[in-house]
Amino acid sequence: MSKGHHKRDAMAERFAAADLANPIVDLPTDVRGCARCGVAVRMSTDPPTITATSISVAGPMAMTSAGQRFHRETILPLCPACTERREVAQRWADDEWTLAQRWGSLPVVVGRVWCALDGIVLAGGKPPESVRDVLLAAKHLGDIGNGAQWSLRFSPVLAQGAKPEQGTMRPWGHVAESVRTDARAAYAAMLLARVDQPIMRACPSRGCLYCGVGSVLALRSAEPWTPHMFTLAPIGGGQGRAGQASRAGFLCPTCERAYQDEGQANGMSALTRSLLVALGHREGRDGPPIASGLEAWCVTERPPSAEPFGWLSNLDRLRAEWGPRPESASQRRSRENREAAARKRSEAARAAMAADHARRVERDRAARG
Numbered sequence: 001m002s003k004g005h006h007k008r009d010a011m012a013e014r015f016a017a018a019d020l021a022n023p024i025v026d027l028p029t030d031v032r033g034c035a036r037c038g039v040a041v042r043m044s045t046d047p048p049t050i051t052a053t054s055i056s057v058a059g060p061m062a063m064t065s066a067g068q069r070f071h072r073e074t075i076l077p078l079c080p081a082c083t084e085r086r087e088v089a090q091r092w093a094d095d096e097w098t099l100a101q102r103w104g105s106l107p108v109v110v111g112r113v114w115c116a117l118d119g120i121v122l123a124g125g126k127p128p129e130s131v132r133d134v135l136l137a138a139k140h141l142g143d144i145g146n147g148a149q150w151s152l153r154f155s156p157v158l159a160q161g162a163k164p165e166q167g168t169m170r171p172w173g174h175v176a177e178s179v180r181t182d183a184r185a186a187y188a189a190m191l192l193a194r195v196d197q198p199i200m201r202a203c204p205s206r207g208c209l210y211c212g213v214g215s216v217l218a219l220r221s222a223e224p225w226t227p228h229m230f231t232l233a234p235i236g237g238g239q240g241r242a243g244q245a246s247r248a249g250f251l252c253p254t255c256e257r258a259y260q261d262e263g264q265a266n267g268m269s270a271l272t273r274s275l276l277v278a279l280g281h282r283e284g285r286d287g288p289p290i291a292s293g294l295e296a297w298c299v300t301e302r303p304p305s306a307e308p309f310g311w312l313s314n315l316d317r318l319r320a321e322w323g324p325r326p327e328s329a330s331q332r333r334s335r336e337n338r339e340a341a342a343r344k345r346s347e348a349a350r351a352a353m354a355a356d357h358a359r360r361v362e363r364d365r366a367a368r369g
Ligand SMILES: [Zn+2]
Pocket: 034, 035, 036, 037, 038, 039, 078, 079, 080, 081, 082, 083, 171
Protein backbone atom coordinates (compact mmCIF):
# COMPACT_ATOMS: atom_id res chain seq x y z
CA MET A 1 0.00 0.00 0.00
CA SER A 2 1.30 3.43 -0.88
CA LYS A 3 2.26 6.05 1.66
CA GLY A 4 -0.43 8.35 0.22
CA HIS A 5 -3.08 5.79 0.99
CA HIS A 6 -2.04 5.64 4.66
CA LYS A 7 -2.23 9.40 4.84
CA ARG A 8 -5.72 9.35 3.40
CA ASP A 9 -6.81 6.81 6.02
CA ALA A 10 -5.47 9.07 8.74
CA MET A 11 -7.45 11.97 7.25
CA ALA A 12 -10.56 9.81 7.09
CA GLU A 13 -10.21 9.12 10.81
CA ARG A 14 -9.96 12.81 11.50
CA PHE A 15 -13.07 13.40 9.41
CA ALA A 16 -14.93 10.70 11.32
CA ALA A 17 -13.90 12.22 14.64
CA ALA A 18 -14.87 15.78 13.64
CA ASP A 19 -16.44 17.66 16.51
CA LEU A 20 -19.46 19.35 14.99
CA ALA A 21 -19.84 21.69 17.96
CA ASN A 22 -16.31 23.01 17.51
CA PRO A 23 -15.89 22.73 13.77
CA ILE A 24 -12.63 24.64 13.22
CA VAL A 25 -9.59 22.41 13.75
CA ASP A 26 -5.81 22.81 13.52
CA LEU A 27 -4.47 20.91 10.53
CA PRO A 28 -1.05 19.41 9.67
CA THR A 29 1.49 21.67 7.91
CA ASP A 30 0.58 20.40 4.46
CA VAL A 31 -3.18 20.90 4.90
CA ARG A 32 -5.22 24.12 4.65
CA GLY A 33 -8.91 25.00 4.66
CA CYS A 34 -10.63 25.61 1.29
CA ALA A 35 -10.97 29.37 0.71
CA ARG A 36 -14.71 28.98 0.15
CA CYS A 37 -16.09 26.10 2.23
CA GLY A 38 -13.19 25.67 4.69
CA VAL A 39 -12.88 21.92 4.18
CA ALA A 40 -9.36 20.53 4.67
CA VAL A 41 -7.35 20.32 1.43
CA ARG A 42 -3.86 18.79 1.14
CA MET A 43 -1.61 21.38 -0.54
CA SER A 44 0.63 18.63 -2.01
CA THR A 45 -2.27 17.66 -4.30
CA ASP A 46 -1.58 20.98 -6.08
CA PRO A 47 -5.11 22.41 -5.80
CA PRO A 48 -6.14 25.71 -7.43
CA THR A 49 -5.50 28.52 -4.96
CA ILE A 50 -6.55 32.06 -4.21
CA THR A 51 -4.66 34.74 -2.30
CA ALA A 52 -6.44 36.26 0.67
CA THR A 53 -5.12 39.71 1.56
CA SER A 54 -5.37 40.92 5.16
CA ILE A 55 -5.17 44.70 5.45
CA SER A 56 -5.96 44.79 9.15
CA VAL A 57 -5.92 42.49 12.10
CA ALA A 58 -8.52 41.88 14.81
CA GLY A 59 -7.77 41.69 18.52
CA PRO A 60 -4.79 42.77 20.67
CA MET A 61 -2.30 42.42 17.80
CA ALA A 62 -3.95 45.45 16.21
CA MET A 63 -2.37 47.56 18.95
CA THR A 64 1.21 46.42 18.32
CA SER A 65 0.91 47.23 14.64
CA ALA A 66 -0.27 50.80 15.33
CA GLY A 67 1.38 53.25 13.00
CA GLN A 68 2.34 50.49 10.62
CA ARG A 69 0.16 49.35 7.84
CA PHE A 70 -0.74 45.71 8.36
CA HIS A 71 -0.47 43.63 5.22
CA ARG A 72 -0.38 39.87 4.92
CA GLU A 73 -1.13 37.53 2.06
CA THR A 74 -2.33 34.00 2.66
CA ILE A 75 -2.50 31.32 -0.01
CA LEU A 76 -5.68 29.29 0.38
CA PRO A 77 -6.64 26.23 -1.68
CA LEU A 78 -9.92 25.48 -3.41
CA CYS A 79 -11.47 22.05 -2.85
CA PRO A 80 -12.77 20.14 -5.92
CA ALA A 81 -16.44 21.01 -5.22
CA CYS A 82 -15.71 24.74 -4.91
CA THR A 83 -13.51 24.65 -8.03
CA GLU A 84 -16.39 23.01 -9.87
CA ARG A 85 -18.78 25.77 -8.75
CA ARG A 86 -16.34 28.40 -9.98
CA GLU A 87 -16.31 26.69 -13.38
CA VAL A 88 -20.11 26.66 -13.46
CA ALA A 89 -20.12 30.40 -12.62
CA GLN A 90 -17.54 30.99 -15.37
CA ARG A 91 -19.72 29.16 -17.89
CA TRP A 92 -22.74 31.31 -16.99
CA ALA A 93 -20.59 34.42 -17.46
CA ASP A 94 -19.26 33.19 -20.82
CA ASP A 95 -22.57 32.01 -22.22
CA GLU A 96 -24.95 34.69 -21.01
CA TRP A 97 -23.96 38.10 -22.23
CA THR A 98 -26.94 39.72 -20.45
CA LEU A 99 -25.33 39.02 -17.06
CA ALA A 100 -22.22 41.07 -17.90
CA GLN A 101 -24.43 43.76 -19.38
CA ARG A 102 -26.33 43.95 -16.13
CA TRP A 103 -23.44 43.62 -13.69
CA GLY A 104 -20.71 45.37 -15.64
CA SER A 105 -17.90 42.86 -16.18
CA LEU A 106 -17.09 39.17 -16.44
CA PRO A 107 -15.16 38.95 -13.13
CA VAL A 108 -18.10 40.53 -11.33
CA VAL A 109 -20.49 38.05 -12.95
CA VAL A 110 -18.30 35.10 -11.97
CA GLY A 111 -17.99 36.42 -8.40
CA ARG A 112 -21.71 36.98 -7.98
CA VAL A 113 -22.82 33.72 -9.54
CA TRP A 114 -20.21 31.81 -7.55
CA CYS A 115 -21.51 33.30 -4.28
CA ALA A 116 -25.11 32.57 -5.31
CA LEU A 117 -24.16 28.93 -6.01
CA ASP A 118 -22.53 28.71 -2.57
CA GLY A 119 -25.69 30.14 -1.02
CA ILE A 120 -27.75 27.46 -2.79
CA VAL A 121 -25.48 24.74 -1.38
CA LEU A 122 -26.01 26.12 2.14
CA ALA A 123 -29.77 26.03 1.52
CA GLY A 124 -29.56 22.48 0.17
CA GLY A 125 -31.17 23.69 -3.07
CA LYS A 126 -30.82 22.96 -6.77
CA PRO A 127 -28.50 25.00 -9.03
CA PRO A 128 -30.08 27.49 -11.47
CA GLU A 129 -31.09 26.40 -14.97
CA SER A 130 -31.90 29.71 -16.66
CA VAL A 131 -30.61 33.28 -16.64
CA ARG A 132 -33.72 34.30 -14.74
CA ASP A 133 -32.90 31.63 -12.11
CA VAL A 134 -29.34 32.97 -11.88
CA LEU A 135 -30.55 36.52 -11.33
CA LEU A 136 -33.06 35.40 -8.71
CA ALA A 137 -30.45 33.25 -6.95
CA ALA A 138 -27.97 36.13 -6.89
CA LYS A 139 -30.62 38.43 -5.48
CA HIS A 140 -31.87 36.07 -2.79
CA LEU A 141 -28.78 34.01 -1.89
CA GLY A 142 -25.75 35.99 -3.10
CA ASP A 143 -25.16 37.86 0.16
CA ILE A 144 -25.56 34.72 2.24
CA GLY A 145 -23.07 32.84 0.06
CA ASN A 146 -20.68 35.77 0.19
CA GLY A 147 -20.90 36.03 3.98
CA ALA A 148 -20.22 32.32 4.47
CA GLN A 149 -16.75 32.31 2.87
CA TRP A 150 -13.97 30.71 4.90
CA SER A 151 -11.55 33.27 3.45
CA LEU A 152 -13.35 35.99 5.45
CA ARG A 153 -11.22 34.78 8.38
CA PHE A 154 -8.26 36.27 6.49
CA SER A 155 -9.60 39.01 4.30
CA PRO A 156 -9.98 41.91 4.62
CA VAL A 157 -9.37 41.57 8.38
CA LEU A 158 -7.27 38.78 9.83
CA ALA A 159 -9.50 37.19 12.50
CA GLN A 160 -8.05 36.59 15.93
CA GLY A 161 -6.24 33.26 16.01
CA ALA A 162 -6.74 32.59 12.30
CA LYS A 163 -3.94 30.52 10.78
CA PRO A 164 -3.62 29.06 7.28
CA GLU A 165 -3.26 25.54 8.69
CA GLN A 166 -6.80 25.46 9.97
CA GLY A 167 -9.99 24.22 8.43
CA THR A 168 -13.11 22.17 8.89
CA MET A 169 -13.70 18.45 8.54
CA ARG A 170 -16.84 18.87 6.43
CA PRO A 171 -17.65 21.51 3.78
CA TRP A 172 -19.09 24.72 5.28
CA GLY A 173 -18.56 23.22 8.74
CA HIS A 174 -17.75 26.69 10.08
CA VAL A 175 -21.14 28.12 9.05
CA ALA A 176 -23.58 28.61 11.92
CA GLU A 177 -26.93 26.81 11.86
CA SER A 178 -28.71 30.19 11.91
CA VAL A 179 -27.06 31.09 8.60
CA ARG A 180 -28.24 27.80 7.08
CA THR A 181 -31.76 28.58 8.32
CA ASP A 182 -31.53 32.00 6.65
CA ALA A 183 -30.29 30.35 3.45
CA ARG A 184 -33.23 27.92 3.41
CA ALA A 185 -35.69 30.79 3.96
CA ALA A 186 -34.04 32.81 1.17
CA TYR A 187 -34.19 29.80 -1.13
CA ALA A 188 -37.90 29.35 -0.39
CA ALA A 189 -38.47 33.05 -1.12
CA MET A 190 -36.57 32.62 -4.38
CA LEU A 191 -38.77 29.69 -5.43
CA LEU A 192 -41.83 31.79 -4.66
CA ALA A 193 -40.48 34.70 -6.71
CA ARG A 194 -39.80 32.32 -9.58
CA VAL A 195 -43.46 31.38 -9.97
CA ASP A 196 -44.64 34.91 -9.24
CA GLN A 197 -46.27 36.44 -12.33
CA PRO A 198 -47.68 39.92 -12.84
CA ILE A 199 -51.49 39.87 -13.03
CA MET A 200 -54.28 42.47 -13.00
CA ARG A 201 -55.22 43.22 -9.40
CA ALA A 202 -58.62 44.82 -8.84
CA CYS A 203 -58.98 47.65 -6.33
CA PRO A 204 -60.69 46.33 -3.18
CA SER A 205 -62.92 49.43 -3.17
CA ARG A 206 -63.90 49.81 -6.86
CA GLY A 207 -61.32 52.46 -7.85
CA CYS A 208 -58.24 54.39 -6.69
CA LEU A 209 -59.30 57.28 -4.43
CA TYR A 210 -57.28 59.75 -6.53
CA CYS A 211 -57.17 58.54 -10.15
CA GLY A 212 -60.11 56.13 -10.19
CA VAL A 213 -58.27 53.31 -11.94
CA GLY A 214 -60.09 50.03 -11.27
CA SER A 215 -57.19 47.56 -11.45
CA VAL A 216 -53.41 47.59 -11.81
CA LEU A 217 -50.77 45.15 -13.06
CA ALA A 218 -48.85 43.75 -10.07
CA LEU A 219 -47.10 40.58 -8.97
CA ARG A 220 -49.34 37.92 -7.49
CA SER A 221 -47.45 38.19 -4.20
CA ALA A 222 -47.50 42.00 -4.07
CA GLU A 223 -49.94 44.22 -2.16
CA PRO A 224 -50.44 47.00 -4.73
CA TRP A 225 -53.37 48.77 -3.01
CA THR A 226 -52.78 50.93 0.09
CA PRO A 227 -55.73 51.68 2.39
CA HIS A 228 -56.51 55.31 3.33
CA MET A 229 -59.19 57.46 4.91
CA PHE A 230 -59.16 60.89 3.21
CA THR A 231 -60.88 64.15 4.00
CA LEU A 232 -62.54 65.23 0.76
CA ALA A 233 -62.22 69.03 1.11
CA PRO A 234 -58.47 69.26 0.15
CA ILE A 235 -58.96 67.13 -2.99
CA GLY A 236 -61.80 69.00 -4.64
CA GLY A 237 -64.57 67.95 -2.28
CA GLY A 238 -65.56 71.56 -1.74
CA GLN A 239 -67.16 73.16 1.27
CA GLY A 240 -70.80 72.79 1.97
CA ARG A 241 -71.23 70.19 -0.69
CA ALA A 242 -73.74 67.49 0.16
CA GLY A 243 -72.54 64.08 1.27
CA GLN A 244 -69.70 62.78 3.40
CA ALA A 245 -66.73 64.84 4.56
CA SER A 246 -64.31 61.92 4.17
CA ARG A 247 -64.00 58.64 2.34
CA ALA A 248 -62.26 55.34 3.05
CA GLY A 249 -60.67 53.44 0.20
CA PHE A 250 -57.39 52.60 -1.49
CA LEU A 251 -54.66 54.29 -3.54
CA CYS A 252 -53.05 52.65 -6.57
CA PRO A 253 -49.20 52.40 -6.48
CA THR A 254 -48.71 55.55 -8.61
CA CYS A 255 -50.99 57.70 -6.48
CA GLU A 256 -49.57 56.23 -3.28
CA ARG A 257 -46.09 57.27 -4.45
CA ALA A 258 -47.36 60.80 -5.22
CA TYR A 259 -48.95 60.96 -1.78
CA GLN A 260 -45.72 59.78 -0.12
CA ASP A 261 -43.63 62.21 -2.19
CA GLU A 262 -45.78 65.06 -0.93
CA GLY A 263 -44.96 64.15 2.66
CA GLN A 264 -48.09 62.04 3.18
CA ALA A 265 -50.24 65.13 2.76
CA ASN A 266 -53.64 64.47 1.21
CA GLY A 267 -54.21 67.45 -1.06
CA MET A 268 -53.99 69.12 -4.45
CA SER A 269 -50.19 68.76 -4.67
CA ALA A 270 -50.31 64.97 -4.38
CA LEU A 271 -53.30 64.79 -6.72
CA THR A 272 -51.57 66.99 -9.33
CA ARG A 273 -48.37 65.01 -9.05
CA SER A 274 -50.25 61.82 -9.74
CA LEU A 275 -52.05 63.41 -12.71
CA LEU A 276 -48.69 64.51 -14.17
CA VAL A 277 -47.47 60.91 -14.05
CA ALA A 278 -50.63 59.78 -15.84
CA LEU A 279 -50.06 62.43 -18.52
CA GLY A 280 -46.50 61.24 -19.09
CA HIS A 281 -45.18 64.64 -18.03
CA ARG A 282 -41.39 64.74 -17.78
CA GLU A 283 -39.55 66.66 -15.08
CA GLY A 284 -37.55 69.71 -16.06
CA ARG A 285 -40.28 71.74 -17.72
CA ASP A 286 -41.42 75.11 -16.42
CA GLY A 287 -43.78 74.89 -13.52
CA PRO A 288 -46.58 72.47 -12.77
CA PRO A 289 -49.95 72.68 -14.53
CA ILE A 290 -52.66 74.67 -12.82
CA ALA A 291 -54.54 72.19 -10.74
CA SER A 292 -57.49 74.42 -9.97
CA GLY A 293 -60.80 72.72 -10.55
CA LEU A 294 -59.21 69.26 -10.32
CA GLU A 295 -61.18 66.70 -8.34
CA ALA A 296 -60.12 63.35 -7.00
CA TRP A 297 -62.06 60.39 -8.32
CA CYS A 298 -63.51 59.64 -4.89
CA VAL A 299 -65.17 63.08 -4.78
CA THR A 300 -67.11 62.27 -7.95
CA GLU A 301 -69.73 59.57 -8.23
CA ARG A 302 -68.40 57.66 -11.23
CA PRO A 303 -67.63 54.08 -12.17
CA PRO A 304 -63.97 53.00 -11.94
CA SER A 305 -61.80 53.91 -14.87
CA ALA A 306 -59.70 51.70 -17.16
CA GLU A 307 -56.83 54.21 -17.20
CA PRO A 308 -55.76 56.68 -14.49
CA PHE A 309 -57.90 59.84 -14.60
CA GLY A 310 -59.68 58.38 -17.65
CA TRP A 311 -62.93 59.98 -16.43
CA LEU A 312 -61.55 63.54 -16.77
CA SER A 313 -63.42 65.12 -19.70
CA ASN A 314 -60.39 67.30 -20.60
CA LEU A 315 -57.76 64.51 -20.30
CA ASP A 316 -56.77 64.68 -23.99
CA ARG A 317 -56.32 68.44 -23.85
CA LEU A 318 -54.26 68.13 -20.64
CA ARG A 319 -52.13 65.46 -22.25
CA ALA A 320 -51.50 67.63 -25.30
CA GLU A 321 -50.51 70.48 -23.04
CA TRP A 322 -48.50 68.63 -20.37
CA GLY A 323 -47.63 65.27 -21.84
CA PRO A 324 -44.32 64.43 -23.51
CA ARG A 325 -43.48 66.72 -26.44
CA PRO A 326 -42.54 65.11 -29.77
CA GLU A 327 -38.76 65.39 -30.13
CA SER A 328 -37.27 68.00 -32.45
CA ALA A 329 -35.02 67.09 -35.40
CA SER A 330 -31.88 68.08 -33.51
CA GLN A 331 -32.98 66.13 -30.41
CA ARG A 332 -33.57 63.07 -32.59
CA ARG A 333 -30.12 63.38 -34.23
CA SER A 334 -28.31 63.60 -30.90
CA ARG A 335 -30.30 60.65 -29.52
CA GLU A 336 -29.45 58.56 -32.61
CA ASN A 337 -25.76 59.48 -32.28
CA ARG A 338 -25.77 58.47 -28.61
CA GLU A 339 -27.43 55.15 -29.42
CA ALA A 340 -25.01 54.41 -32.28
CA ALA A 341 -22.01 55.10 -30.02
CA ALA A 342 -23.44 52.85 -27.30
CA ARG A 343 -24.04 50.07 -29.86
CA LYS A 344 -20.46 50.36 -31.10
CA ARG A 345 -19.08 50.17 -27.54
CA SER A 346 -21.24 47.18 -26.76
CA GLU A 347 -20.18 45.36 -29.96
CA ALA A 348 -16.51 46.02 -29.19
CA ALA A 349 -16.93 44.67 -25.67
CA ARG A 350 -18.75 41.62 -26.98
CA ALA A 351 -15.97 40.95 -29.52
CA ALA A 352 -13.33 41.27 -26.80
CA MET A 353 -15.23 38.84 -24.60
CA ALA A 354 -15.67 36.38 -27.44
CA ALA A 355 -11.91 36.52 -28.16
CA ASP A 356 -11.18 36.05 -24.47
CA HIS A 357 -13.54 33.07 -24.36
CA ALA A 358 -11.92 31.52 -27.45
CA ARG A 359 -8.48 31.91 -25.83
CA ARG A 360 -9.70 30.22 -22.65
CA VAL A 361 -11.26 27.33 -24.57
CA GLU A 362 -7.98 26.95 -26.49
CA ARG A 363 -5.99 27.01 -23.24
CA ASP A 364 -8.28 24.41 -21.61
CA ARG A 365 -7.93 22.19 -24.68
CA ALA A 366 -4.14 22.51 -24.55
CA ALA A 367 -4.16 21.75 -20.79
CA ARG A 368 -6.23 18.61 -21.36
CA GLY A 369 -3.73 17.60 -24.04
ZN1 LIG B 1 -14.49 24.16 -0.85
